[in-house]
Amino acid sequence: MGVAGCGKSAVGEALAAALGAVFVEGDRLHPPENVARMASGEPLTDALREGWLDAIGQRIAGSVGSGQGVVAACSALKRSYRERLRGFCHDIVFLYLEIDPATAKQRVGARQGHFMPASLVDSQFATLEAPATDENALTLDATRPIADIVADVISLFEANS
Known part of the structure; x- marks a missing residue:
């Protein structure tokens, strides 16, 4: 989770591959209206995010329900959004990829x-x-190399299991 440009997709894909888990790309689950709104420079409202968050939550729950590990890339910017996702999977762990605004803007640009x-x-x-x-x-420095972030996450999960 985190703002645009923090590396959610890149870290998520690498982590899913390392864990042998399913990867869910949250950006692909936005309805066309949301994509058009953002593409025109308009931020989404809480109401516009609800269906999108539910789609991600359903994908997570479906994978967990079938016995698969799952990693999802989703901004989950607010606590209420994370709570909504927890409604689908109560023991979800969020990896907050923390980044500064200048680096995020540079990456998105x-x-x-x-x-x-x-x-x-x-x-x-x-x-x-x-x-x-x-x-x-877990809060992680999103400016570090992806491989290092993934290794840290795996080590933290192993230490807590």
Whole structure:
């Protein structure tokens, strides 16, 4: 979880591969209306995110229900969004990929073929509620190499299992 440009997809894909888990790309589950809105530079409202969060939650629950491990890339910017996802899988662990606004804007601006413009990065930071200590979440430095982030996550999971 985290703002646009923090590396959710890249870290998520690598982590899923390392764990032999299913990878769910949250961006692919946005309805066309949401994609069009964001592509035009308009941030999503809480109401517009509800169906999208439910689609991600259903994919997570489906994988868990069939006995598969799952890693999902989803901004989950607010506590309420994370709670909505927990409604589908109560023991979900969030990996918060923490990044500064300048780096996030640079990364989003450099992406090719993605609907999210760099102009929306500030709105993501304005919406962001970093996970609180009572949430089941790990905070990781998103500027580190992906392989290092994945190795740290696996080590943390192994130490807590």
